[in-house]
Each structure stands twice: as C-alpha cells, then as structure tokens.
Amino acid sequence: MKKLILLRHGQSIWNLENRFTGWHDVDLSDQGRTEAVAAGQLMADAGLKPDIAYTSVLTRAIRTAFMGLDSLGRLWIPLIKDWRLNERHYGALTGLNKAETAEQYGDEQVHIWRRSFATPPPPLDRDDARHPCNDPRYAGLDPASLPATESLEDTLDRVLPYWQSQLAPALADCSTMLIAAHGNSLRALVKHLEGLSDEAITGVEIATGDPLVYELDDGLSVERKYSLRERS
Numbered sequence: 696m697k698k699l700i701l702l703r704h705g706q707s708i709w710n711l712e713n714r715f716t717g718w719h720d721v722d723l724s725d726q727g728r729t730e731a732v733a734a735g736q737l738m739a740d741a742g743l744k745p746d747i748a749y750t751s752v753l754t755r756a757i758r759t760a761f762m763g764l765d766s767l768g769r770l771w772i773p774l775i776k777d778w779r780l781n782e783r784h785y786g787a788l789t790g791l792n793k794a795e796t797a798e799q800y801g802d803e804q805v806h807i808w809r810r811s812f813a814t815p816p817p818p819l820d821r822d823d824a825r826h827p828c829n830d831p832r833y834a835g836l837d838p839a840s841l842p843a844t845e846s847l848e849d850t851l852d853r854v855l856p857y858w859q860s861q862l863a864p865a866l867a868d869c870s871t872m873l874i875a876a877h878g879n880s881l882r883a884l885v886k887h888l889e890g891l892s893d894e895a896i897t898g899v900e901i902a903t904g905d906p907l908v909y910e911l912d913d914g915l916s917v918e919r920k921y922s923l924r925e926r927s
C-alpha cells in the first residue's frame with residue numbers, strides 16, 4: 696500500500712488579506728507558519744514517514760514543506776520543486792481583494808472565476824509585470840507554456856502530465872510521498888485521483904495546513920482518504 700499526503704500551504708499573507716494570489720510569490724503569515732509546524736506534528740502523530748517530497752516554486756508552499764518536514768524530523772528527504780505544482784494562475788485578478796472584486800463584478804461572477812472548472816479569469820497582458828514571462832524563475836521554460844491566466848481545467852492540463860511523468864512513477868518506487876502545494880493545483884490532483892466530474896470538483900475545498908492522506912493500492916487506485924486534522 697502507498698501513502699500520498701497532499702498538503703496545502705499554511706495561511707499566506709495574501710490569504711490573510713483576502714487577495715487573489717495565484718502565481719504571486721507571497722510568504723506565509725505567522726498563522727501559516729504555525730499551521731506548517733502543526734501539519735508536521737500531525738504527520739508524526741499518525742506515524743507517517745514520507746520518503747520523498749514535492750512542492751511548487753512558490754515560497755509559501757516551499758516553506759510549508761520545509762517547516763512541516765522539519766517538525767516531522769525528516770528535513771533530510773529529497774525535496775523537488777516544480778512550477779507545474781504552482782497555484783492556478785489568477786490572471787488579471789492577481790493582487791485584487793476578493794471581497795472588493797465581488798462588490799464590483801457580483802458574487803456570481805467571482806464564484807465562476809474561483810470555482811468553475813473551465814472559465815478562466817481575464818488574462819494578463821504579456822508586458823504586465825505580473826506575467827510569468829517577466830519573472831526570472833521561469834526564464835528556462837518555453838514562454839508558450841507560461842499562462843496569462845488559468846481555469847482549473849488549464850491547471851489540470853499542466854498538473855496531470857507532471858503526475859503521469861514524475862509523481863506517479865516516483866510514488867511507485869517509494870512508500871510515502873508528500874506533496875506540499877496549493878488549493879487549486881491540489882484540487883486538480885484530487886479530481887484525477889478520485890475520478891470526480893467537472894461538476895463535482897467545483898464543491899471541493901482544501902483547507903490550509905491540513906494533511907490529506909490517500910491510501911493507494913499498487914496500481915495507484917484510491918482505497919481510503921482522510922484528513923489528519925479531522926482525525927486528531
């Protein structure tokens with residue numbers, strides 16, 4: 696049996712300020728740091744021993760992985776960072792306050808942008824400083840693969856090939872894997888792992904700092920799923 700732990704980063708400073716974040720690189724808030732340490736303790740209490748960990752190239756997820764693994768006593772395991780685990784790109788909404796945006800465009804439109812499967816927020820212009828083409832961390836990538844905005848479907852379209860080419864083969868070779876990532880890159884993975892419909896995934900929320908454990912058979916089919924915070 697394999698164990699896959701999906702961990703959304705702890706609360707970020709922009710989560711606290713209720714701002715659309717996406718690929719903007721904001722750090723954890725004090726509460727987020729506490730959540731990251733607590734996530735490691737929950738994993739320790741559950742006897743989980745990740746052999747390998749993956750995260751995005753965004754500080755809030757990297758720091759959550761580090762702080763969680765540190766409190767678990769397993770800071771020494773391999774930690775691989777990849778942009779394909781980044782949060783979904785929030786396009787021209789990046790940086791805006793979510794409540795103010797709902798006042799301007801209406802709750803329904805904001806809900807569609809946030810939770811519909813296929814409707815992306817308005818895109819960024821390529822010369823906008825928030826466009827990933829203007830961020831040196833993506834300089835080595837084909838500019839055509841860098842998004843100006845993303846729906847959850849677009850996010851799944853980059854997460855799934857990464858799952859298939861890197862994560863699933865690595866999981867087949869180990870017993871326990873930790874993925875510290877983001878609300879929507881993890882929702883994309885959950886959709887795939889659980890075989891959820893485009894409609895069903897719209898109702899799935901993932902809390903910050905709460906390790907979700909999937910027990911998988913050797914063919915990587917899900918046998919059981921539970922939240923460590925709920926079980927504690």
Ligand SMILES: O=C(O)[C@H](O)COP(=O)(O)O
Nearest residue numbers: 714715716717782809878
């Ligand atoms: O990118 C963000 O703003 C959040 O981390 C996730 O946002 P959401 O709850 O609107 O999907």
